[in-house]
Amino acid sequence: MGFSPRTEALLDRAGAICSDKGARLTAIRRQVLGLILDAPQPSGAYDLLDRLRGSHDNAAPPTVYRALDWLLELGLIHKLERLSAFVGCIAHDDDAHADCEHAHAAQFLICRGCGRVIEIEDHELAHALEHAARRVGFSVGKATIEAEGQCSACATAANKETV
Numbered sequence: 001m002g003f004s005p006r007t008e009a010l011l012d013r014a015g016a017i018c019s020d021k022g023a024r025l026t027a028i029r030r031q032v033l034g035l036i037l038d039a040p041q042p043s044g045a046y047d048l049l050d051r052l053r054g055s056h057d058n059a060a061p062p063t064v065y066r067a068l069d070w071l072l073e074l075g076l077i078h079k080l081e082r083l084s085a086f087v088g089c090i091a092h093d094d095d096a097h098a099d100c101e102h103a104h105a106a107q108f109l110i111c112r113g114c115g116r117v118i119e120i121e122d123h124e125l126a127h128a129l130e131h132a133a134r135r136v137g138f139s140v141g142k143a144t145i146e147a148e149g150q151c152s153a154c155a156t157a158a159n160k161e162t163v
Contacts, residue, residue, distance in 0.1 A: 003034045003037070003038050004038055006037075007034055007037045007038045008034075010037050010088065011025075011030055011033060011034055011037070011090075014030075014033055014090050017074070017076070017090070021074065028052075028059075028067055029070055031055065031056070032048055032052065032064060032067040033067075033071055033088065035048050035052065036048070036071075036077055036088045037088040037090070041085075041115050041116065041117065042080050042083050042086060042087050042117050043085055043086055043087075044083070044084055044085045044086075045061070045064050045065060045068060045084075045086075047085075048068075048086075049061060052064060068086060071086075072086075075089065076088065076090060078106055078108070078144060079144075080108055080110070080117065081144070081146065082110060082146045082148070083110065083117075089106070089119070105122065105125065105126030106119060106121060106144050107121070107125060107126075107144070107146075107147065108146045108147070109149060109151070110146060110147065110148045110149070111148075111149065111150055111154055112148055112154075113150055113151065113154030113157075114153065114154055116151050116153075118151070125145065126143065129145070
C-alpha cells in the first residue's frame, strides 16, 4: 500500500524519531501510522482495521490497538476522546516542538459540520489551564483540549445559504 509523498516523508521522520528513542517502527506500526497520516479526517480503530486488512488479511483488533498504544506512547499520534479517533503528530510546519518529546500543549478544534480537525498549540491556553488547576490544588500532568464548533469553510457555506 502506497502513501502520498507527504506521508512517506512523515513516516521517514517518524522512523528517525523512533531510532533516536531506541524504539523500532515495525512494518505494521508504520502501516497504521501511514493510514492515520494519509486520512483526510481522524481515524477510528475499526476504520484503521478495515483499511489495514487491504494489505494484511489476518489483521485483528488487537493488532491495531497494540500499534495505536505504541504510537500514542511515543507521541506520534494523538487520541481525540470526543471522536474516539486518532490523528498524527509527527511534525508541524514550523517544527516548533520538534525537540520536546511531543509533550506539547495540544488543543483540537473539531468542526461539527464537516468533521475537520485542526490542531493548534496555544501555550497561553495551556498555561491558563495549569494556573486554574493550581488554584484548586491540582497538578496537570498532560492535557488535551477538544473544542467543537464550526470551521471557516462551513461558516462561509452556511452564510451563502442564508443570503
